Amino acid sequence: MMTKKIGFIGLGLIGGSIAKAIRQYHPDYELLAFDKSKETLALAVQEGTIQTSCSTIDGNFEGCSYIFLCAPIAYNTPYLTQLKDFIHPDCILTDVGSVKTSIHEEVIRLGMEENFIGGHPMAGSEKSGYPNSKPVLIENAYYILTPSAKVPDKKVYEYRNFVESLKSLPIILDYKEHDYITGTISHLPHIIASSLVNFVRETDTKDELMKNLAAGGFKDITRIASSSPIMWQQICLKNQENISRILGDYIEVLKKARESIDEGSEKNLFTLFESSKDYRDSMPNSSAGPIKKSFAVYCDIIDEAGGIATIATILASNNISIKNIGIVHNREFEEGVLRIEFYNESAAAKAAELLQKYRYIVYEV
Numbered sequence: 001m002m003t004k005k006i007g008f009i010g011l012g013l014i015g016g017s018i019a020k021a022i023r024q025y026h027p028d029y030e031l032l033a034f035d036k037s038k039e040t041l042a043l044a045v046q047e048g049t050i051q052t053s054c055s056t057i058d059g060n061f062e063g064c065s066y067i068f069l070c071a072p073i074a075y076n077t078p079y080l081t082q083l084k085d086f087i088h089p090d091c092i093l094t095d096v097g098s099v100k101t102s103i104h105e106e107v108i109r110l111g112m113e114e115n116f117i118g119g120h121p122m123a124g125s126e127k128s129g130y131p132n133s134k135p136v137l138i139e140n141a142y143y144i145l146t147p148s149a150k151v152p153d154k155k156v157y158e159y160r161n162f163v164e165s166l167k168s169l170p171i172i173l174d175y176k177e178h179d180y181i182t183g184t185i186s187h188l189p190h191i192i193a194s195s196l197v198n199f200v201r202e203t204d205t206k207d208e209l210m211k212n213l214a215a216g217g218f219k220d221i222t223r224i225a226s227s228s229p230i231m232w233q234q235i236c237l238k239n240q241e242n243i244s245r246i247l248g249d250y251i252e253v254l255k256k257a258r259e260s261i262d263e264g265s266e267k268n269l270f271t272l273f274e275s276s277k278d279y280r281d282s283m284p285n286s287s288a289g290p291i292k293k294s295f296a297v298y299c300d301i302i303d304e305a306g307g308i309a310t311i312a313t314i315l316a317s318n319n320i321s322i323k324n325i326g327i328v329h330n331r332e333f334e335e336g337v338l339r340i341e342f343y344n345e346s347a348a349a350k351a352a353e354l355l356q357k358y359r360y361i362v363y364e365v
């Protein structure tokens, strides 16, 4: 297999996850990175994710087959000018930014179109930074590619295959369409979540009853309000036009909901919740993408010390490995249900059968 040299600028949640996936699936590749955080670089070298840490964008980036721009979006574009002097003609320059038009416009302005394929893994978390990165983050997640008009097809094909080799699901989109779509399914929800959290903070009672009583519903819809403020500030500034329009349309939808409530319209209210339920239920039950399969079992546990340890012991003594385990507060179940994730379908099925034998209540999902 031909080895490659791959560079990263920014090695946080997303850069780190991609670098770790490359390390996992292409152990012979040479990885180097520049990040403004020296601790991040030191940790990445120590863990063996990258071989070389760079204190600036220097000649180390020469000869890279791929260079990933993975800093917060507004910081990515200035690096294009610097990289122009280093990249060789065959190098594919890519980014992972949540907004694509701004970087594409800069690439066109700098005459770097032959080398640029925009990228955006549709996966993430409210956590940030290299320590939270993991290869599985991008696994089975759609990975949007927005090739520049002048990149040769052969290069797009090759890069698409590379993304696929990291177990992501590449999908090619026009960069403007990308910004409209993500404006609706990603940027708008973040604005709603953050505004809702602030609304509760501002209207809460003196003894913070709202904060303390907020349960599954509120927590489900606002998890993403804990995301990086700098990242979301920059996304809103860079996708300003789309977001403003989409937000305007959404405000009209909220007004309609209010009208239905004011009018006491049984029909309209029922339709609101019925149509949303039908559409939501038709969506694949996965956070990362429609094809993602997570092999999880949900079961009730007795609220006592060692409850989780008992289940872990039952599974371990039957040679069933747990991928992930934790309590989820989700109103679909009773509060405090235990979610146990396994590596494959048969392990999940075996675990469900076993736990039922031990008289645990196991839920089908």
Ligand SMILES: NC(=O)c1ccc[n+]([C@@H]2O[C@H](COP(=O)([O-])OP(=O)(O)OC[C@H]3O[C@@H](n4cnc5c(N)ncnc54)[C@H](O)[C@@H]3O)[C@@H](O)[C@H]2O)c1
Residues within 6 Å of the ligand: 009, 010, 011, 012, 013, 014, 015, 034, 035, 036, 037, 040, 070, 071, 072, 073, 075, 096, 097, 098, 099, 120, 121, 122, 123, 124, 125, 126, 127, 128, 129, 130, 228, 231, 235
């Ligand atoms: N977090 C998500 O859910 C998510 C998902 C998909 C795409 N993205 C995109 O990925 C990019 C990075 O987001 P993230 O979640 O990995 O953020 P992050 O905060 O986890 O990582 C950013 C990294 O960039 C470094 N950095 C910051 N400024 C820098 C600079 N000027 N030069 C070099 N390094 C710098 C930071 O030290 C950090 O390691 C953003 O453009 C974001 O739009 C994020």
Ligand SMILES: O=C(O)C(=O)C[C@]1(C(=O)O)C=C[C@@H](O)C=C1
Residues within 6 Å of the ligand: 097, 098, 121, 122, 123, 124, 125, 126, 185, 186, 187, 224, 227, 287
């Ligand atoms: O799951 C989350 O926490 C995310 O916010 C991930 C999410 C999203 O909105 O879906 C956030 C920003 C990205 O650009 C892509 C994915």
